Amino acid sequence: MAPSFDNESSLFNFVVRDGNGVKGIVDSGISKVPQAYIQPPAEQINKNNATKCEIPPIDLSKLDGPEHDQVVNQIVRAAETLGFFQVINHGVPIELLESLKQTAHNFFALPAERKAVYRKEVSPSPLVKYGTSFVPEKERALEWKDYISMAYTNDDEAIQQWPVECRDDALQYLKTSHEMVRKLLEALLGNLGVELDDSKIDALGGKKMVNMNFYPTCPNPELTVGVGRHSDIGTLTILLQDGIGGLYVKVPKDTNTEKKGEWIEIPPIPGALVINIGDMFQVLSNGRYKSAEHRVRTTSTKSRVSVPIFVSPQATQKIAPLSQVVEKDGVARYREFVFSDYMNSFFGNAHDGKKSLEFAKANSA
Numbered sequence: 001m002a003p004s005f006d007n008e009s010s011l012f013n014f015v016v017r018d019g020n021g022v023k024g025i026v027d028s029g030i031s032k033v034p035q036a037y038i039q040p041p042a043e044q045i046n047k048n049n050a051t052k053c054e055i056p057p058i059d060l061s062k063l064d065g066p067e068h069d070q071v072v073n074q075i076v077r078a079a080e081t082l083g084f085f086q087v088i089n090h091g092v093p094i095e096l097l098e099s100l101k102q103t104a105h106n107f108f109a110l111p112a113e114r115k116a117v118y119r120k121e122v123s124p125s126p127l128v129k130y131g132t133s134f135v136p137e138k139e140r141a142l143e144w145k146d147y148i149s150m151a152y153t154n155d156d157e158a159i160q161q162w163p164v165e166c167r168d169d170a171l172q173y174l175k176t177s178h179e180m181v182r183k184l185l186e187a188l189l190g191n192l193g194v195e196l197d198d199s200k201i202d203a204l205g206g207k208k209m210v211n212m213n214f215y216p217t218c219p220n221p222e223l224t225v226g227v228g229r230h231s232d233i234g235t236l237t238i239l240l241q242d243g244i245g246g247l248y249v250k251v252p253k254d255t256n257t258e259k260k261g262e263w264i265e266i267p268p269i270p271g272a273l274v275i276n277i278g279d280m281f282q283v284l285s286n287g288r289y290k291s292a293e294h295r296v297r298t299t300s301t302k303s304r305v306s307v308p309i310f311v312s313p314q315a316t317q318k319i320a321p322l323s324q325v326v327e328k329d330g331v332a333r334y335r336e337f338v339f340s341d342y343m344n345s346f347f348g349n350a351h352d353g354k355k356s357l358e359f360a361k362a363n364s365a
């Protein structure tokens with residue numbers, strides 16, 4: 001029997017400790033979100049206020065033709081302004097994208113005990129983690145999301161250790177997006193004056209993780225968030241979203257664009273992938289590229305899935321603004337640090353917009 005969801009510790013035990021997730025709450029037939037999920041008013045999302053991002057997706061196949069330079073410019077411009085853009089003709093088969101969404105639904109439809117074996121305290125693999133919200137122990141209000149994370153080391157370990165239900169699609173997604181990631185890094189680093197070789201790709205984008213996010217239907221979308229305001233911390237994120245919508249990005253204040261400071265929605269485009277700049281690219285570029293703050297709304301009618309690939313530096317990698325950029329700018333806006341220290345700082349706190357980057361500010365050593 002489901003516990004009383006108004007008692008915080010019994011809710012926590014049911015959702016987090018026993019691995020039932022938000023899905024377990026919804027399956028028990030609630031008609032109102034439990035108090036623990038009600039966000040402070042400033043964090044609640046009013047669907048009716050949002051405008052949609054009208055920027056057309058970038059056609060990556062044109063990188064291989066006469067329009068190469070224009071396409072690089074589009075990518076750089078997007079990274080310097082919104083920090084988010086969508087791409088088409090990206091090399092990941094459309095059938096695989098469809099299959100990934102179904103696979104995510106299938107995984108979260110499994111009985112709780114099949115998923116709960118991957119909770120971080122008990123997971124048989126250090127690469128795999130199933131969880132809910134972001135850092136439930138630290139959050140004032142929980143996020144309406146369950147997820148499974150699969151870190152990539154090599155094919156053999158992925159095949160042996162990732163959940164068999166997700167493994168094949170997730171691995172294919174990683175492999176078929178590899179070339180796109182290389183091209184994006186080449187365009188973005190090339191614009192900063194860095195020539196890319198294999199060791200640079202590995203240092204700055206060699207660590208990859210595939211997540212599957214599940215946002216169950218929510219009886220009160222106006223009171224909750226699927227994911228709270230945050231920026232991603234790696235170099236780049238490749239994101240597959242389904243057709244439901246609800247991904248919002250805050251237009252950075254320090255750009256010369258319309259709508260600065262406003263939240264805009266990144267609309268689902270069939271067959272497209274969303275690319276977003278992570279904190280590490282903001283640091284490497286000495287602040288030229290923006291790791292945009294984003295968040296996700298919940299929906300009352302249909303559950304939503306998304307499948308990000310987080311592309312990050314190796315954990316032991318030292319990160320600092322690139323010398324080529326600092327020379328031009330005359331000042332380093334961020335200090336040097338080791339990426340694993342940045343991760344520990346990020347995963348040790350609840351989501352709080354772009355506060356994560358304060359760890360890297362030049363005067364915060």
Ligand SMILES: O=C(O)CCC(=O)C(=O)O
Nearest residue numbers: 213227241247296306308
């Ligand atoms: O579900 C989405 O569209 C975005 C998820 C997200 O921001 C994340 O997993 O970091």
Ligand SMILES: [Fe+2]
Nearest residue numbers: 230231232294
């Ligand atoms: Fe994110």
